[in-house]
Amino acid sequence: xxxxxxxxxxxxxxRQLPSIGEPGFVNFAAAILVLLGxxxxxxxxxxxxxxxxxxxxxxxxxxxxxxxxxxxxxxRALNPLIQSVNQMMMSIRAxxxxxxxxxxELEIQLKIVQLxxxxxxxxxHSISDAVLVTDPWDxxxxxxxxxxxxxxxxxxxxGRPPIDQILKDPxxxxxxxxxxxxxxxxxxxxxxxxxxxxxxxxxxxxxLSCLTGDRQDASGVVAVLHDITREAEIARMKNDFVSHVSxxxxxxxxxxxxxxxxxxxxxxxxAKQQAEFYEVIQNEANRLGRLIDNxxxxxxxxxxxxxxxxxxxxxxxxxxxxIEIIIPQAIGKNITIQENIAPAIYQVLADKDMIxxxxxxxxxxxVKYTPEGGRISVLTDVNEVEKRITVKISxxxxxxxxxxxxxxxxxxxxxxxNNRMAKGTGLGLSLVKQIVETVHHGKVSVESVVGQGSxxxxxxxxx
Numbered sequence: 001x002x003x004x005x006x007x008x009x010x011x012x013x014x015r016q017l018p019s020i021g022e023p024g025f026v027n028f029a030a031a032i033l034v035l036l037g038x039x040x041x042x043x044x045x046x047x048x049x050x051x052x053x054x055x056x057x058x059x060x061x062x063x064x065x066x067x068x069x070x071x072x073x074x075x076r077a078l079n080p081l082i083q084s085v086n087q088m089m090m091s092i093r094a095x096x097x098x099x100x101x102x103x104x105e106l107e108i109q110l111k112i113v114q115l116x117x118x119x120x121x122x123x124x125h126s127i128s129d130a131v132l133v134t135d136p137w138d139x140x141x142x143x144x145x146x147x148x149x150x151x152x153x154x155x156x157x158x159g160r161p162p163i164d165q166i167l168k169d170p171x172x173x174x175x176x177x178x179x180x181x182x183x184x185x186x187x188x189x190x191x192x193x194x195x196x197x198x199x200x201x202x203x204x205x206x207x208l209s210c211l212t213g214d215r216q217d218a219s220g221v222v223a224v225l226h227d228i229t230r231e232a233e234i235a236r237m238k239n240d241f242v243s244h245v246s247x248x249x250x251x252x253x254x255x256x257x258x259x260x261x262x263x264x265x266x267x268x269x270x271a272k273q274q275a276e277f278y279e280v281i282q283n284e285a286n287r288l289g290r291l292i293d294n295x296x297x298x299x300x301x302x303x304x305x306x307x308x309x310x311x312x313x314x315x316x317x318x319x320x321x322x323i324e325i326i327i328p329q330a331i332g333k334n335i336t337i338q339e340n341i342a343p344a345i346y347q348v349l350a351d352k353d354m355i356x357x358x359x360x361x362x363x364x365x366x367v368k369y370t371p372e373g374g375r376i377s378v379l380t381d382v383n384e385v386e387k388r389i390t391v392k393i394s395x396x397x398x399x400x401x402x403x404x405x406x407x408x409x410x411x412x413x414x415x416x417x418n419n420r421m422a423k424g425t426g427l428g429l430s431l432v433k434q435i436v437e438t439v440h441h442g443k444v445s446v447e448s449v450v451g452q453g454s455x456x457x458x459x460x461x462x463x
Contacts, residue, residue, distance in 0.1 A: 130204075130225035134176055138163050141220065150204075150225060152197045169195050172206070176221050179208040183219045192228070203232045237411075244412035244426070248291055252284040259284075294427040298411065301434040308351050308439055312463050314344040315389060318352060319378060322360045326367060333372045340379035346389055347463045350440055355460075358435045361428045362393045362456045369418055370397035370453070387462045394455040400448040408446060409433040436460070 121142075124131055130147035134140055139160035148155050153166045167173050171193055179189055189208045194201050204225040211220045259277045268274040300306035319341055330337055348355075366376045374396040381390040400408060404415045412426040436444040436458050448454035 129227075130223075132163075132176070132221075132223040132225075134163055134180065134221045134223075135160065136180065136219055138177055138180060140166050147225065150197065150202065150227070151195065169193075172223070175206065175208060176223055179210050179223075180219050180221045182210055192232075202227055203229045241411060245295060248412070248426075249288065252288040252291070255284040256281050256288075291427065294431050298427065298431055298434055301438050306439070308354070310349050310351050310440075312347045312349055313352050313355075314347050315350075315355070315380065315391065315460070316341050316344040316346070318356050319359060319380070319391065322356060322363055323378065325360060326363045329364070329367045330376065333367065333370070333374075335367060335370055335372070336375045338375065338377040340377070342380040342382050342389070346380075346382055348389060348440075348460045349463050350460065354435045354439060358432045358458065359391065359393070361432050362458075365428060365456075366393055366395040366397065366454075370395045374453075382462075384462075389460055389462055391458045391460075392455055393457075394453060396453040399450040399452055400446070400454055401450055405446060405448060409444070432456075432458075 124142070125144045125146075127144060128146055130150040131142075131144045132140065132147050133142040140156065140163055141160055143153075143155055143166075145155070151167055151169070151172075153168075156166075163176060164173055172195065175189075175191065175193070187210050191206050191208075192203060193206055194203045205228050207224045207226070209222045209224075211222060259281050262268065263274065263277055268277050297306070319339075323337060323339065327337065363376070363378070370376060376396075377392075377394045379392050379394075381392065383389070398418055400415055400418070404413075407413045408415065409429050409432070410426075411430045413430075414426040433444050436442045440460060442461070443457075443459040445457045445459075446454060447457075
């Protein structure tokens, strides 16, 4: 730095330097010699080293000859050194400018990469499927919020924790490790797996992809978890539906076939016995028809293709019509029907045939599961403030066990403890629920105590 300061000061500086006879010349000359030697040893530029050697030689010669003025530091000696140093400084400056330009370019590229990374992470976090990315050492590189919610962990703010410290499901950890160990670049593996999280079991279709980096022996893994819980439940329900339908259809068909065969074989020897066989065949055929009608009605409602004719109607009128139909069955079992119905002025916007069918189904069930001498009560409760009307059908029947209450509206579900009381397909209450809640956006509910009876309620909006 001293030499650079001296050289860059330009020609004429030597006039200010001490002569041989002046105090401090020896120290100054020694310092110059040491500095020139150091610069000569460190500088890679040949011209600078040559100029340093020339200046040092001139200064040493002047000192040895006792010259009164340091001839070695005249313009002729210093100019080559100055020029060489200036050239070197210009070269360094140019290199520094070039490096500064490259640094700016790298900064721009880094910002672009960071923006692209942020954009990719934003897309990743917006995906509803759970996504996990691991490195060749089974460490978590990236995870979106869906994965954190589905698998029950917090996304690490920094670092790459091992997956066995993040994930709680051993099967998922094993799948990721097996895929990583395969090192099959571009390969995919799809499996279905159920995962427990917060006490709930969810089913996922897990797609695993192996990513091979520059090192062929090192692979990362991308795991995408698509929640198929609803699809799996629907598939199971379809299978159960087909199974139940097959069973329910087979039962009346078997009875019809059996009695027809007996008639053909001449086992009915008199007119009375033949009439009994014909009655059984007719009842089973009617049962088969009701089953098919219920299945079709539920299917139409669930698929949204059912024709609905909603008009303002009095629920009281519909209830009375249903009671008139059910009275003969009640009389046959000596069952009393009590009414406490609101005036006919209260109306609801509904399909009369559907609402009539729902109320009739509930009354028919009340008669079926109420022993002889029992009682059925039908009442309506009007809430003018909330614009709601509730129909309650209560009985003094056998009741429904608590474990069966949540399932009584499921298709083909029958309370096992009450199977002996009456025959049925398990579709009546399911149809009531579809009519009330799906078609009319109302609410259906049940309360029951075993041995004391049940109360079914239908709640609808007033016009």
